[in-house]
Amino acid sequence: MTSIQSAPMAFFTNRPTTEIARDLLGTHLLYTSHQGTLGGLIVETEAYVGAQDTAAHAYNGRRTPFSEPLYHEPGTIYIYQLRGFFLFDIVTQAVDQPQGVLIRAIEPTHGLAQMQRNRPNKPGVNLTNGPGKLMGALGIHDKQLTFKNVATAPLTIDLANRQHPRHITTAPRIGVNTEAASGQLPYRYFITGNPYVSGTLKKDWDREQHGWL
DNA sequence: CCCTCGATTGACT
DNA sequence: GTCAATCGAGGGC
Numbered sequence: 661m662t663s664i665q666s667a668p669m670a671f672f673t674n675r676p677t678t679e680i681a682r683d684l685l686g687t688h689l690l691y692t693s694h695q696g697t698l699g700g701l702i703v704e705t706e707a708y709v710g711a712q713d714t715a716a717h718a719y720n721g722r723r724t725p726f727s728e729p730l731y732h733e734p735g736t737i738y739i740y741q742l743r744g745f746f747l748f749d750i751v752t753q754a755v756d757q758p759q760g761v762l763i764r765a766i767e768p769t770h771g772l773a774q775m776q777r778n779r780p781n782k783p784g785v786n787l788t789n790g791p792g793k794l795m796g797a798l799g800i801h802d803k804q805l806t807f808k809n810v811a812t813a814p815l816t817i818d819l820a821n822r823q824h825p826r827h828i829t830t831a832p833r834i835g836v837n838t839e840a841a842s843g844q845l846p847y848r849y850f851i852t853g854n855p856y857v858s859g860t861l862k863k864d865w866d867r868e869q870h871g872w873l
Numbered sequence: 874c875c876c877t878c879g880a881t882t883g884a885c886t
Numbered sequence: 887g888t889c890a891a892t893c894g895a896g897g898g899c
Contacts, residue, residue: 792881
C-alpha cells in the first residue's frame with residue numbers, strides 16, 4: 661500500500677506542453693473510485709499546443725462549451741467523447757492558453773483484475789493500449805470529472821514511485837489530419853518498446869522514420 | 874435545421 | 887490489411 665502524491669498545479673506550468681508530455685511518461689495515472697484504486701504507468705502521451713495547432717480543439721482560438729476546460733487552470737481535467745469513447749486530457753498552461761496533453765496509453769499497475777472486469781474479453785495489452793481503452797478500463801464513461809483538477813480530483817497524476825523511461829520515441833500524432841499544417845509535428849511521445857503503446861503500424865514510413873520496433 | 878466529420882475502436886475480409 | 891459504428895460538436899444555410 662503506497663500513498664498517492666498528486667501532481668501539483670506547478671507540474672503543469674512554466675514549461676512547454678511538449679516537455680510536460682514527455683515528463684508525464686513514467687508517472688502513474690490513478691483513479692480512486694468505488695471500485696478501488698485503478699490505473700497504471702503512463703507510457704504514451706500527445707501534446708496539443710493551442711490556437712496555432714491545426715489538430716487542437718482550440719485551433720484558431722476556437723472556444724465552445726465542448727472545449728471550454730482547455731481554457732482553465734493548469735491541471736484541469738478535460739474529458740471529451742469521441743465516437744462513443746471518452747478521452748482524457750490534462751490542461752498544461754495558464755488560464756486562456758488552451759494547451760493540453762492527451763494520455764494515450766498506460767501499463768496497468770493498480771487494480772488489474774477490476775480493470776479486466778471493466779473491459780471483458782480484452783486480454784493483455786489490449787486492456788489499456790489506447791486513449792479510449794484505458795478510460796474504459798478505469799470504468800469512466802462520462803464527463804463528470806471534467807473541470808476538476810488532477811491536484812485534488814480522484815483522477816490524478818501520481819508522482820510517487822516515478823519510473824524513468826530508458827528511451828523515449830517521438831513521432832507524429834495519431835489520428836490527426838496529416839495534410840494540415842501541424843499534421844506532421846512530432847508531438848507524440850512514448851516509452852520505446854513498451855508493449856502497451858497504442859496503435860498498429862499503418863504506414864511504412866512510421867517504421868522507417870521513427871524507429872518502431 | 875441539416876450536414877459533415879472526428880485527438881477511436883472493434884469487427885471483419 | 888479494410889471499414890463501419892455512433893453521436894455530439896461545429897459550421898453552413
